[in-house]
Amino acid sequence: MSTTDGRKRLATIWLDGCSGCHMSFLDMDEALVDVAAMADVVYGPLVDTKEFPADVDVTLVEGGVSSEEDLEKIKTVRSRTKVLAALGDCAVTANVSGLRNQFPVDRVIERAYHENADDGEGPQTDVPRLEVWSKPLHAHVTVDLWIPGCPPSAQTIQFAVTELLQGRIPDLSEHTRFGA
Amino acid sequence: MARTVTIDPVTRIEGHAHITIDLDDEGFVSDARFHVTQLRGFEMFCEGRPFAEMPSLMARICGICPVSHLVASSKACDALMAVSIPPNGARLRRLINLAQIVQSHALNFFHLSSPDLLLGMDSDPEKRNVFGVLAQHPKQTKEGIRLRAFGQELIRTLGGKRVHPGWVVPGGVSHPLEEEARDRVLAELPEMMVIVERNLDWFKGHMDGFQEEIRSFANFPSLFMALVDEKGRLDFYDGKLRFVNAAGNAVGDDVDPADYARVIAERNESDSYLKSPYYRPMGYPDGMYRVGPLARMNVVESLGTSAADQEWAEFQQLSRGSVLSSFHYHYARLIEILYCLERIRELLEDPGILDPHVRAHAEPNARVGVGASEAPRGTLFHHYEIDENGLMKKANLIIATGHNNLAMNRGVLQVAKHYINDGQVDDGALNRVEAVIRAFDPCLSCSTHALGEMPMDVVVRDAQGNVVDRKVRS
Numbered sequence: 001m002s003t004t005d006g007r008k009r010l011a012t013i014w015l016d017g018c019s020g021c022h023m024s025f026l027d028m029d030e031a032l033v034d035v036a037a038m039a040d041v042v043y044g045p046l047v048d049t050k051e052f053p054a055d056v057d058v059t060l061v062e063g064g065v066s067s068e069e070d071l072e073k074i075k076t077v078r079s080r081t082k083v084l085a086a087l088g089d090c091a092v093t094a095n096v097s098g099l100r101n102q103f104p105v106d107r108v109i110e111r112a113y114h115e116n117a118d119d120g121e122g123p124q125t126d127v128p129r130l131e132v133w134s135k136p137l138h139a140h141v142t143v144d145l146w147i148p149g150c151p152p153s154a155q156t157i158q159f160a161v162t163e164l165l166q167g168r169i170p171d172l173s174e175h176t177r178f179g180a
Numbered sequence: 181m182a183r184t185v186t187i188d189p190v191t192r193i194e195g196h197a198h199i200t201i202d203l204d205d206e207g208f209v210s211d212a213r214f215h216v217t218q219l220r221g222f223e224m225f226c227e228g229r230p231f232a233e234m235p236s237l238m239a240r241i242c243g244i245c246p247v248s249h250l251v252a253s254s255k256a257c258d259a260l261m262a263v264s265i266p267p268n269g270a271r272l273r274r275l276i277n278l279a280q281i282v283q284s285h286a287l288n289f290f291h292l293s294s295p296d297l298l299l300g301m302d303s304d305p306e307k308r309n310v311f312g313v314l315a316q317h318p319k320q321t322k323e324g325i326r327l328r329a330f331g332q333e334l335i336r337t338l339g340g341k342r343v344h345p346g347w348v349v350p351g352g353v354s355h356p357l358e359e360e361a362r363d364r365v366l367a368e369l370p371e372m373m374v375i376v377e378r379n380l381d382w383f384k385g386h387m388d389g390f391q392e393e394i395r396s397f398a399n400f401p402s403l404f405m406a407l408v409d410e411k412g413r414l415d416f417y418d419g420k421l422r423f424v425n426a427a428g429n430a431v432g433d434d435v436d437p438a439d440y441a442r443v444i445a446e447r448n449e450s451d452s453y454l455k456s457p458y459y460r461p462m463g464y465p466d467g468m469y470r471v472g473p474l475a476r477m478n479v480v481e482s483l484g485t486s487a488a489d490q491e492w493a494e495f496q497q498l499s500r501g502s503v504l505s506s507f508h509y510h511y512a513r514l515i516e517i518l519y520c521l522e523r524i525r526e527l528l529e530d531p532g533i534l535d536p537h538v539r540a541h542a543e544p545n546a547r548v549g550v551g552a553s554e555a556p557r558g559t560l561f562h563h564y565e566i567d568e569n570g571l572m573k574k575a576n577l578i579i580a581t582g583h584n585n586l587a588m589n590r591g592v593l594q595v596a597k598h599y600i601n602d603g604q605v606d607d608g609a610l611n612r613v614e615a616v617i618r619a620f621d622p623c624l625s626c627s628t629h630a631l632g633e634m635p636m637d638v639v640v641r642d643a644q645g646n647v648v649d650r651k652v653r654s
């Protein structure tokens with residue numbers, strides 16, 4: 001659903017990732033001007049909107065779903081987005097965010113905050129609970145396009161975004177792969 | 181009635197966090213805290229993996245400064261192999277580290293912070309972003325994009341990829357630099373120098389308009405820490421740790437980074453996934469110190485390149501001792517870009533830069549290795565222990581942003597107290613609370629390597645701790 005002047009609404013969000021996919025998005029460099037000409041960026045780490053808006057045409061999601069907050073966010077994003085794309089290997093397969101799955105979550109916390117710290121009790125309040133498993137997006141919601149890569153190249157992202165904003169789901173098999 | 185304001189998520193920062201501001205019964209700020217809400221578990225899941233995998237795995241801590249992790253991790257691996265790497269391996273690592281600092285500083289200044297600086301702290305939040313500045317200040321914004329692209333392209337030229345190159349490896353780098361590529365980079369340098377000098381002039385010319393922010397943005401005494409070379413100059417790749425105090429005097433000097441645990445202790449916080457390191461001899465919280473561009477300007481005796489040293493001399497005039505306002509992280513960041521461009525030129529003009537001997541090979545020879553370097557945001561430590569087969573037993577990482585946790589928290593409180601009075605909480609005040617965080621340029625995907633994430637959220641709580649208001653701006 002576009003705005004009255006026909007401009008599309010684009011959003012990006014990061015869940016449990018390293019922000020490298022967002023950096024690759026910025027690596028479009030001057031082509032960012034072209035994207036800005038096609039669509040309003042209505043939500044994302046680069047803009048000051050605090051609540052995920054309604055009626056978004058395309059959302060790119062970086063990172064796996066690792067905490068209760070991530071889970072809540074991806075459900076909200078899905079319910080307010082027409083086309084949802086998993087951006088990068090963590091969103092597609094959990095990848096690096098999923099490496100902790102081989103250990104019980106309590107041990108991950110124990111290692112970080114007790115064995116590797118000198119004092120203090122460790123996080124208890126004002127922080128979201130970690131999910132037992134870090135999972136890819138499609139474990140929780142319907143995904144319309146997977147964009148693999150660690151990260152996908154700027155050219156791949158530009159091509160995918162341009163196609164998605166024009167209402168087409170592109171075939172990316174010639175453009176990127178896992179670990180690209 | 182007392183209440184808590186929440187800013188969630190904190191935007192235009194690199195990671196996930198929120199901020200809570202507690203107001204008392206009269207509507208004045210009683211406390212403010214910065215909470216980091218992501219934890220990733222790197223220290224855990226590297227266990228049992230071969231140490232040589234660490235550089236490319238640890239780089240995935242952060243997509244903004246993967247090169248910094250590649251460098252610190254590879255240096256820790258060098259120590260495990262107990263090798264001295266070929267001189268040109270070290271030179272090329274220095275080069276890619278400088279490229280990384282240029283692109284990351286350009287990202288903070290132009291893509292994240294310039295909306296506050298160019299459009300104003302109180303400007304329309306809908307337009308207060310890089311696309312908004314692009315519309316209103318296209319020339320300056322495109323220059324920023326060019327400058328970041330230069331750094332990213334240099335990384336790609338050396339490492340084959342802009343984000344997560346695999347080129348920096350235990351023992352050096354995987355392949356040498358070609359002459360043609362060197363010449364291409366050299367040819368672009370003059371344009372980049374002009375861009376950064378023009379933006380430095382712009383910043384200095386506009387500082388007067390931010391006097392209130394300069395006074396209130398984490399402007400307080402603290403220690404500062406950075407690596408310096410044997411002559412006390414800026415060194416992003418190597419050197420010894422130095423701590424200076426607010427008066428500008430060294431309180432700790434010549435500390436081998438491998439002995440970091442002697443001077444740095446880490447404390448957990450009950451309400452954040454980000455731990456708080458402090459200077460061990462002074463205890464918690466008096467041992468609060470800052471790292472990154474501002475700290476480096478305060479710690480060094482000179483930068484070591486001509487144009488940057490001139491700018492540094494002018495910067496020094498801001499204060500008789502250390503420069504204390506964190507607003508000046510922006511200023512320091514621009515001077516560092518200039519320094520990096522000058523150092524990149526020096527390295528590329530060194531005939532040794534084309535030497536094809538760039539890597540040493542060895543089996544693991546030591547059980548413990550520490551690697552340290554200056555990342556864009558401050559000093560980065562990777563500390564590994566391996567077993568007799570070279571498999572990881574333990575990793576401890578102290579990430580640049582983490583060092584600043586105590587100062588960021590105190591800075592958030594200082595800004596909130598200054599701008600929020602009588603229970604009046606407007607967008608401009610909240611944006612300044614976020615802007616002080618942006619000045620530190622925290623990289624939260626990095627710093628909460630262990631668990632870690634950081635959007636921004638302001639919660640207002642009453643005197644009993646009940647959440648009575650949540651300022652989630654939209």
